Amino acid sequence: MATNASTSSPLRIAIAGLGTVGVGVIRLLGTNRDLIAARAGRAIEVVAVSARERHKDRGVETGSYAWEDDMTALGARDDVDVVVELVGGSDGPALALSRAALKGGKGLVTANKAMVAHHGLELAEAAEAAGAPLKFEAAVAGGIPVVKGLREGTSANALTKVYGILNGTCNYILSEMEETGADFAETLSEAQALGYAEADPTFDIEGIDAAHKLAILAAIGFGAKVDFASVATTGIVQVRAADIAQADALGFVIRLIAEADVQDEDGTPKLLQRVRPCLVAKGHPLSSVDGPTNAVVAEGNFSGRLLFQGAGAGDGPTASAVVADLIDIARSEVGAPFSMPVDQLQALGPAQPGHRTERTYLRFTVKDRPGVLAEITAAMRDADVSIESLIQQGREHGGGEVLVAMVTHEGPEANVTEALALLEGSESLTGEPLVLPILPA
Amino acid sequence: MATNASTSSPLRIAIAGLGTVGVGVIRLLGTNRDLIAARAGRAIEVVAVSARERHKDRGVETGSYAWEDDMTALGARDDVDVVVELVGGSDGPALALSRAALKGGKGLVTANKAMVAHHGLELAEAAEAAGAPLKFEAAVAGGIPVVKGLREGTSANALTKVYGILNGTCNYILSEMEETGADFAETLSEAQALGYAEADPTFDIEGIDAAHKLAILAAIGFGAKVDFASVATTGIVQVRAADIAQADALGFVIRLIAEADVQDEDGTPKLLQRVRPCLVAKGHPLSSVDGPTNAVVAEGNFSGRLLFQGAGAGDGPTASAVVADLIDIARSEVGAPFSMPVDQLQALGPAQPGHRTERTYLRFTVKDRPGVLAEITAAMRDADVSIESLIQQGREHGGGEVLVAMVTHEGPEANVTEALALLEGSESLTGEPLVLPILPA
Numbered sequence: 001m002a003t004n005a006s007t008s009s010p011l012r013i014a015i016a017g018l019g020t021v022g023v024g025v026i027r028l029l030g031t032n033r034d035l036i037a038a039r040a041g042r043a044i045e046v047v048a049v050s051a052r053e054r055h056k057d058r059g060v061e062t063g064s065y066a067w068e069d070d071m072t073a074l075g076a077r078d079d080v081d082v083v084v085e086l087v088g089g090s091d092g093p094a095l096a097l098s099r100a101a102l103k104g105g106k107g108l109v110t111a112n113k114a115m116v117a118h119h120g121l122e123l124a125e126a127a128e129a130a131g132a133p134l135k136f137e138a139a140v141a142g143g144i145p146v147v148k149g150l151r152e153g154t155s156a157n158a159l160t161k162v163y164g165i166l167n168g169t170c171n172y173i174l175s176e177m178e179e180t181g182a183d184f185a186e187t188l189s190e191a192q193a194l195g196y197a198e199a200d201p202t203f204d205i206e207g208i209d210a211a212h213k214l215a216i217l218a219a220i221g222f223g224a225k226v227d228f229a230s231v232a233t234t235g236i237v238q239v240r241a242a243d244i245a246q247a248d249a250l251g252f253v254i255r256l257i258a259e260a261d262v263q264d265e266d267g268t269p270k271l272l273q274r275v276r277p278c279l280v281a282k283g284h285p286l287s288s289v290d291g292p293t294n295a296v297v298a299e300g301n302f303s304g305r306l307l308f309q310g311a312g313a314g315d316g317p318t319a320s321a322v323v324a325d326l327i328d329i330a331r332s333e334v335g336a337p338f339s340m341p342v343d344q345l346q347a348l349g350p351a352q353p354g355h356r357t358e359r360t361y362l363r364f365t366v367k368d369r370p371g372v373l374a375e376i377t378a379a380m381r382d383a384d385v386s387i388e389s390l391i392q393q394g395r396e397h398g399g400g401e402v403l404v405a406m407v408t409h410e411g412p413e414a415n416v417t418e419a420l421a422l423l424e425g426s427e428s429l430t431g432e433p434l435v436l437p438i439l440p441a
Numbered sequence: 442m443a444t445n446a447s448t449s450s451p452l453r454i455a456i457a458g459l460g461t462v463g464v465g466v467i468r469l470l471g472t473n474r475d476l477i478a479a480r481a482g483r484a485i486e487v488v489a490v491s492a493r494e495r496h497k498d499r500g501v502e503t504g505s506y507a508w509e510d511d512m513t514a515l516g517a518r519d520d521v522d523v524v525v526e527l528v529g530g531s532d533g534p535a536l537a538l539s540r541a542a543l544k545g546g547k548g549l550v551t552a553n554k555a556m557v558a559h560h561g562l563e564l565a566e567a568a569e570a571a572g573a574p575l576k577f578e579a580a581v582a583g584g585i586p587v588v589k590g591l592r593e594g595t596s597a598n599a600l601t602k603v604y605g606i607l608n609g610t611c612n613y614i615l616s617e618m619e620e621t622g623a624d625f626a627e628t629l630s631e632a633q634a635l636g637y638a639e640a641d642p643t644f645d646i647e648g649i650d651a652a653h654k655l656a657i658l659a660a661i662g663f664g665a666k667v668d669f670a671s672v673a674t675t676g677i678v679q680v681r682a683a684d685i686a687q688a689d690a691l692g693f694v695i696r697l698i699a700e701a702d703v704q705d706e707d708g709t710p711k712l713l714q715r716v717r718p719c720l721v722a723k724g725h726p727l728s729s730v731d732g733p734t735n736a737v738v739a740e741g742n743f744s745g746r747l748l749f750q751g752a753g754a755g756d757g758p759t760a761s762a763v764v765a766d767l768i769d770i771a772r773s774e775v776g777a778p779f780s781m782p783v784d785q786l787q788a789l790g791p792a793q794p795g796h797r798t799e800r801t802y803l804r805f806t807v808k809d810r811p812g813v814l815a816e817i818t819a820a821m822r823d824a825d826v827s828i829e830s831l832i833q834q835g836r837e838h839g840g841g842e843v844l845v846a847m848v849t850h851e852g853p854e855a856n857v858t859e860a861l862a863l864l865e866g867s868e869s870l871t872g873e874p875l876v877l878p879i880l881p882a
Contacts, residue, residue: 143744145594153586156764303584303761307750320744323597
């Protein structure tokens with residue numbers, strides 16, 4: 001890294017991307033300037049910036065910084081120690097800049113979860129080769145220091161499980177649906193109007209954003225090579241107001257849960273990574289996580305269960321995480337981005353979910369006619385799925401459609417899959433069944 | 442520090458104190474040996490130990506380690522890089538060893554909250570002078586990485602407030618009282634029988650242990666010199682089952698809350714540090730912290746509210762924190778123990794609590810005779826305390842004693858103090874009134 005010889009020289013940074021987070025970083029560095037210098041042991045100074053539009057009122061003064069039209073050029077400037085990449089996108093300019101910065105021996109701080117999920121190992125290798133710091137606290141769970149929490153806080157532990165609420169948009173929508181009784185589409189529109197969901201919400205509501213973050217946490221927590229491609233991802237589009245009401249009656253809330261663990265399969269450790277809406281028992285710490293809040297639980301073999309909770313997004317919290325990374329770099333407290341060198345991360349194959357057991361919530365939409373319940377329960381019996389409770393809801397939804405919801409006893413996931421296969425093509429069903437696992441206590 | 446030249450040489454440690462935590466550290470270093478070496482970049486090896494009794498079955502093999510009868514001698518051994526102090530006690534042998542270790546240029550890792558609260562600045566200065574690492578994650582909130590959370594996770598923020606549940610014994614007792622309806626003395630005895638409270642529980646139930654931890658967190662969070670002497674501390678001995686029942690009826694639970702903030706008084710920043718039982722609204726993240734769990738909330742000017750939660754004590758969690766510190770040292774990721782050099786920590790004077798406003802729960806035990814309520818409410822009126830709700834409870838407690846409980850509107854704390862002064866010496870009161878603040882949402 002092109003660090004200055006004396007630690008009392010400022011750490012000189014370039015910022016690529018002047019959206020809300022970039023502006024937040026500039027505002028934070030100004031507001032907390034003295035305090036940051038005291039903690040970092042030296043000042044942190046912005047020397048150059050790049051964004052799509054140069055002349056735009058952003059509410060902060062940027063005229064004193066050097067400007068680059070081509071952001072990749074930030075990675076080549078001699079007066080820059082660390083590049084802060086806040087452009088986003090897994091590939092394209094963000095990746096080009098990140099590669100250029102690390103290759104040039106500069107530090108890289110990024111909030112780009114998609115890029116780290118897809119190219120994190122390559123970037124970590126480039127950082128190792130250059131002896132340059134690479135940090136991405138802001139890529140996971142906004143202002144919550146959970147990358148640090150897993151990299152350093154739980155570093156003495158073999159983790160048994162990492163899971164949590166990693167997407168604020170989905171959590172906002174689900175807790176709003178819970179609050180208002182409104183259905184998904186309506187709540188999404190409101191969330192968009194309020195700025196809690198983007199115009200194109202696909203990455204959030206399909207669970208992809210949470211999957212990016214989970215892949216990063218799983219790599220750090222389990223010492224595994226980042227494997228975004230293997231995250232089994234289900235979004236929240238299928239969750240209806242009626243499901244939330246049923247869950248409530250049964251003592252649960254519904255949350256989009258990202259979870260990872262490592263279990264032996266025939267003597268080989270395998271990594272299971274999934275993002276799914278789950279039923280969470282009221283009383284579980286994650287059940288009271290409402291609105292755009294994020295929370296991560298890490299279970300260590302000595303630490304026990306640890307919970308990290310806070311704002312999962314927003315310019316202030318994200319800037320807080322970006323600048324914490326910069327302070328670590330200014331303090332020279334940086335090491336392997338994924339907690340160990342890349343060549344020591346294990347290539348764990350993806351686990352077979354069918355091998356696990358769990359309790360499951362199942363919801364069928366069926367025609368209101370005789371014999372339907374018998375058909376469903378017979379399929380359950382034939383697939384050896386044991387039913388703990390069952391609710392058939394009347395015709396409130398109109399059109400002769402009836403909801404049948406049930407909770408199973410704990411059993412192999414494969415059995416539930418088999419039961420659904422037995423029912424596939426049944427003329428009694430009016431839509432795809434919804435399967436929601438119940439998060440263990 | 443007497444570090445080995447190559448980072449692939451083991452980090453050699455000495456352990457003083459082989460109680461449950463010391464044994465936990467040895468067990469952890471054995472169980473997670475390979476993983477720790479991968480994350481730390483080198484092995485962590487115990488080379489020497491000291492304890493009161495040499496020959497005692499501790500369930501782990503210690504015969505291969507060098508033995509010192511005098512633990513202070515651990516600090517002088519040439520084959521030791523870091524001393525792990527797990528003896529306890531603010532002064533005495535623990536302090537002598539800690540001074541000796543740092544003076545000899547060795548690193549020091551300690552779980553000793555009392556020593557850090559009383560002598561943390563002196564030890565940090567000694568560490569700075571010697572260029573040796575000093576770390577004490579295990580001194581606060583057991584396995585929760587909250588020293589790291591404040592030192593590094595929220596480092597970009599000016600904190601507005603740090604507060605939480607820092608004593609597992611008190612939290613266990615209060616949540617048990619809530620669960621069972623039993624009174625304090627009975628619940629304490631049970632907690633002692635179950636190992637959740639010590640034979641001499643004074644430090645825990647009087648709030649002193651929580652005050653030690655708070656003083657450490659406040660120093661890190663606010664860049665202040667550690668000032669344990671100024672922590673205003675009230676324990677939980679006065680809390681009755683009836684108070685918990687009243688709180689419940691009003692929508693609250695009672696928790697021992699440690700809180701610190703900095704506010705201007707006549708233009709000068711002052712540090713307020715207090716440990717007090719508080720009413721916590723159900724729905725607040727701290728209200729669902731039950732049993733021996735700890736939780737810390739840090740509110741930053743950019744991060745917003747962050748919550749760290751987990752096991753506050755126990756050999757596994759505490760060992761997890763001790764070894765995380767050792768891994769940081771092995772990685773050379775260490776800097777100022779209190780987040781900035783000692784000479785930059787501010788000597789903030791103690792704040793005057795009377796300047797703050799809050800809502801308050803007040804409970805009086807009074808004689809069952811006419812005019813008592815009028816006397817109490819007149820004192821409230823004369824001191825300008827506005828009553829939000831009032832409950833007078835019948836003679837369930839027998840002996841002609843009646844409980845009067847009330848919640849005030851938000852107002853100056855000084856007014857409540859004045860009201861109680863007006864009632865002092867009143868023949869209507871049969872005991873000291875109990876004043877519990879209501880934790881703001």
